[in-house]
Amino acid sequence: MIEMAPPDCRRSRAAIVGLVAGLVAVGLSVDVSAQCAMCRTLLGSPEGQRMIAALRSGILLLLLAPFVVFGTVATLAIRLQRRRLAKEDLAHE
DSSP: OOOOOOHHHHHHHHHHHHHHHHHHHHHHHHHHHTTHHHHHHHHTSHHHHHHHHHHHHHHHHHHHHHHHHHHHHHHHHHHHHHHHHHHHHHHHO
């Protein structure tokens, strides 16, 4: 039988893992920022401006889908709840 670690031990392990992951991310960010100069040079050109516009449009399109899904599910849930309440009101009368 496998013994589980106590909750306090699991929390401290999770904190240590999170701290190590954060330090690794900060350590690796130096290499990422080195690319900024090349990106700025490219994005200053007319082709780069079109690329920026396409990227912004793509981001908006990707953001739109979850909102549409959530809105649809929320609308259906509200309608269903209202119908149930209306049926309960009719049953009590």
